[in-house]
Amino acid sequence: MTSMAEYPPVQENIFTSGESPYLLGGYCAACEIYHFPAPEVCSGCLGEVELVSLGGKGTLYSITTIRTKPPLGLPKPYRVGYVDLQQVPLRVFALLDPVEEHNLVIGQTVQLEVARLGLNSENTPCLRPYFIAANT
Numbered sequence: 689m690t691s692m693a694e695y696p697p698v699q700e701n702i703f704t705s706g707e708s709p710y711l712l713g714g715y716c717a718a719c720e721i722y723h724f725p726a727p728e729v730c731s732g733c734l735g736e737v738e739l740v741s742l743g744g745k746g747t748l749y750s751i752t753t754i755r756t757k758p759p760l761g762l763p764k765p766y767r768v769g770y771v772d773l774q775q776v777p778l779r780v781f782a783l784l785d786p787v788e789e790h791n792l793v794i795g796q797t798v799q800l801e802v803a804r805l806g807l808n809s810e811n812t813p814c815l816r817p818y819f820i821a822a823n824t
């Protein structure tokens with residue numbers, strides 16, 4: 689089995705790749721709002737943001753299948769959507785399960801998975817986060 693640690697993340701500081709992966713984002717204590725991905729400064733007050741866990745579970749808010757030529761070595765077709773996170777009040781745009789085509793419906797619980805998928809901006813195979821149907 690090839691270790692996931694051999695592959696770089698598609699982008700630094702947007703997710704963890706442990707057994708129960710979760711998203712990382714920015715939190716502004718002054719505005720009490722979360723950002724994903726973490727910006728250098730808060731878009732509300734231009735103050736500092738803290739890198740925090742956003743959790744790995746959410747509710748699927750919308751889903752779209754993209755059938756045009758995929759970028760970055762993604763499968764064709766691939767799916768994207770918005771996920772309302774459970775741990776923090778934030779809706780994120782995310783890649784959705786690239787394997788199972790008919791297993792996602794709006795309103796269902798989804799969980800983050802991290803796997804080798806596609807290429808990063810340097811054309812290198814990389815780890816990429818996406819949401820799949822939750823176990824529970």
Ligand SMILES: [Zn+2]
Pocket residue numbers: 716717718719720730731732733734735
């Ligand atoms: Zn702020």
